Amino acid sequence: MLIGIPKEIKNHEYRIGMTPAGVRELIENGHEVIVQRDGGTSIGLTNDQYEAAGAKLIDTPEEIFASADMIIKVKEPQPNECKMLRPGQLLFTYLHLAPDPDPEQTKLLVESDCVAVAYETVTDANRGLPLLAPMSEVAGRMAIQAGAHALEKAQGGLGVLLGGVPGVAPAKVTVIGGGVVGINAARMAMGLGADVTILDRSLPRLKELDAQYGPQLKTLYSSAESVEQEVINSDLVVGAVLIPGAAAPKLVTRAMLGKMKNGSVLVDVAIDQGGCFETSKATTHQEPTYEVDGVVHYCVANMPGGVARTSTFALTNATLPFALALANKGYKKALKDDAHLRNGLNVHRGTINFEAVANDLGYEYVPAEQAIAE
Numbered sequence: 126m127l128i129g130i131p132k133e134i135k136n137h138e139y140r141i142g143m144t145p146a147g148v149r150e151l152i153e154n155g156h157e158v159i160v161q162r163d164g165g166t167s168i169g170l171t172n173d174q175y176e177a178a179g180a181k182l183i184d185t186p187e188e189i190f191a192s193a194d195m196i197i198k199v200k201e202p203q204p205n206e207c208k209m210l211r212p213g214q215l216l217f218t219y220l221h222l223a224p225d226p227d228p229e230q231t232k233l234l235v236e237s238d239c240v241a242v243a244y245e246t247v248t249d250a251n252r253g254l255p256l257l258a259p260m261s262e263v264a265g266r267m268a269i270q271a272g273a274h275a276l277e278k279a280q281g282g283l284g285v286l287l288g289g290v291p292g293v294a295p296a297k298v299t300v301i302g303g304g305v306v307g308i309n310a311a312r313m314a315m316g317l318g319a320d321v322t323i324l325d326r327s328l329p330r331l332k333e334l335d336a337q338y339g340p341q342l343k344t345l346y347s348s349a350e351s352v353e354q355e356v357i358n359s360d361l362v363v364g365a366v367l368i369p370g371a372a373a374p375k376l377v378t379r380a381m382l383g384k385m386k387n388g389s390v391l392v393d394v395a396i397d398q399g400g401c402f403e404t405s406k407a408t409t410h411q412e413p414t415y416e417v418d419g420v421v422h423y424c425v426a427n428m429p430g431g432v433a434r435t436s437t438f439a440l441t442n443a444t445l446p447f448a449l450a451l452a453n454k455g456y457k458k459a460l461k462d463d464a465h466l467r468n469g470l471n472v473h474r475g476t477i478n479f480e481a482v483a484n485d486l487g488y489e490y491v492p493a494e495q496a497i498a499e
């Protein structure tokens with residue numbers, strides 16, 4: 126199969142769909158890979174590295190879309206990328222057609238007659254989302270790095286070092302939500318020596334975290350009362366809740382901010398689902414923080430983009446086995462053999478195969494099994 130990897134064109138997107146090591150695996154499995162020249166240069170993945178891995182460098186996205194059997198990307202195709210997709214061409218990338226509907230992209234994908242498998246709806250045996258998890262791991266870990274920076278005096282923070290020093294107590298860090306983001310944040314905070322509490326409303330999850338991390342990690346059942354008590358006594362609060370398919374609940378209210386120390390910090394990772402603090406509004410890497418009632422807010426909606434090199438490696442590690450299955454078997458057999466990969470099928474030859482997208486945007490829903498049956 127001829128596999129094409131174009132340079133990402135979304136504003137400030139520096140990741141690329143595959144590392145040189147991933148490209149080499151595809152080639153060792155008998156495929157040809159074409160990569161857009163300078164697609165990874167800005168994150169230190171050089172043209173020479175791609176060529177050494179066996180890829181052929183191509184100057185324009187037009188040439189890649191015109192010839193590849195499968196396109197591997199990172200972000201949802203932008204309108205002029207959608208227009209380059211060809212009938213039957215396989216697209217493997219984040220699409221995000223639900224839960225926040227994207228009628229324009231959906232229409233263009235349907236019109237293109239392509240076959241689009243979305244990273245974010247591929248599932249695993251533990252009811253997880255294995256191609257979303259690496260970005261949650263990145264964001265969770267980064268939340269502590271960002272929070273620690275924001276706590277510095279020059280950034281508007283209280284001037285607190287997370288780990289303290291001998292003779293000075295560590296900072297108090299509260300993480301609301303104990304899923305992938307939450308535990309990665311908690312691990313980083315514990316690693317820096319902070320005093321860490323994690324809240325979740327799933328008792329099985331709290332039991333799991335308690336068993337894994339022991340007394341160094343305090344666990345608390347999440348309620349309005351426990352959230353308020355923890356938040357008002359914290360130096361750093363990380364919002365990491367998710368209710369699948371719904372907007373994040375506003376767990377930290379504006380009234381609570383007045384009871385927090387001036388210069389304490391809120392990092393709302395859940396901002397991409399609307400945020401779990403009442404006072405959150407999305408920010409960018411260029412201007413990541415703002416202040417409300419003396420409390421510093423960090424609400425960057427695309428945190429993994431800030432560490433695009435690490436994120437590219439993490440994404441390739443997760444997508445490569447699925448990309449290999451699609452390329453080695455052809456998409457129909459790969460999707461028939463693996464129900465979890467099949468859950469990734471969103472658009473097939475003009476039909477919508479993800480129920481929430483069909484319902485949200487008024488398309489007929491054609492289940493994936495039916496779409497790939499013949």
Ligand SMILES: NC(=O)C1=CN([C@@H]2O[C@H](COP(=O)(O)OP(=O)(O)OC[C@H]3O[C@@H](n4cnc5c(N)ncnc54)[C@H](O)[C@@H]3O)[C@@H](O)[C@H]2O)C=CC1
Binds near residue numbers: 373376425426
């Ligand atoms: N800003 C960014 O760049 C990024 C944001 N995210 C977002 O981070 C959020 C968390 O993602 P994951 O950790 O992967 O989800 P997850 O599903 O692994 O974990 C969410 C956790 O929240 C818990 N939860 C739900 N309601 C709660 C409540 N009222 N109180 C306490 N806990 C509650 C759930 O029980 C679950 O354990 C999502 O909104 C996700 O979209 C993820 C990656 C990057």
Ligand SMILES: CC(=O)C(=O)O
Binds near residue numbers: 200219260429
């Ligand atoms: C999850 C996603 O859309 C991203 O990492 O960009």
Ligand SMILES: [Mg+2]
Binds near residue numbers: 383384386419420
């Ligand atoms: Mg205050």
